[in-house]
Amino acid sequence: MPITTTKLTRWAGLSAAAAGLLFIGVQINHPHLDAEFATTTEYAVRQSLKVLIAGLSLVGITGMYLRQVAQAGVLGLIGYLVFGAGYLIMISIEVIGAVVLPTLARSTPGYVNDVFATVLGDPVSGDIGAMLGLNLAAAVTFLGGGLLFGIALFRARVLARWAAALLAAGSVATLLLPLLPQVNDRLFALPIGAAMIGLGYSLWSGLRTTPARTVPGTVGPAVQPEGAK
DSSP: OOOOHHHHHHHHHHHHHHHHHHHHHTTTTOOOOSTTGGGSHHHHHHHHHHHHHHHHHHHHHHHHHHHTHHHHHHHHHHHHHHHHHHHHHHHHHHHHHHHTHHHHHHHOHHHHHHHHHHHHTOOOOSOOTHHHHHHHHHHHHHHHHHHHHHHHHHHHTSSOHHHHHHHHHHHHHHTTGGGOTTSOGGGGHHHHHHHHHHHHHHHHHTOSOOOOOOOTTOOSOOOOOTTOO
16 A cells, blocks of 8 residues: 555544544543552553553644645744654653653652652652653643644644644643642643644644645646645
8 A cells, every 4th residue: 555645644633633532531530640549550551541642642743734834834843843842751751650650659659749749730848850850841842832833733724723723722721720729630631632633633634725826837727735625
């Protein structure tokens, strides 16, 4: 079976949509993160899914950027690089969470609880070393990248604009978490997850395509952009 740009783009769209669905699904009835939970099978399954989500998302946003590289411009490039860095850092954090923290939870539960407290924005009582900077870098790149990439997608007018706007808005809304201590922070995953589903479907289906333009001085029909009908 020949591999074409169209097929790769569609697979990237499916990856993004799947990542969005899993991102929402993994939040449902999520237990509180602590050292005790880190030793359970449910934790291992959820962590494995989070690694998969980050990987699928990275494939998805790469396809989104390449689909509209010309229209996205410099902002699109910056947004993609920052957002992509966020997912790369997220992969490393989730792998550490899946492989390292369950073992440490049995020997040094206090350290594991402090790592989880950093993720949740709760007070930390001990020193967690480089994990503090890694979590901070993940938050900055993921939320900042989501905002910039969402704005770039919205301006490019290639993929579904409502989903692009939702990605940007969801990233900004997450920054309000410290001001809303009584709100379940996992609810803020819903808009970003829905945005990834919408953008992924738009990328897969060619929901919005750039109209073909006739180049002056040429004869014959204009070349249709990939995915156009």
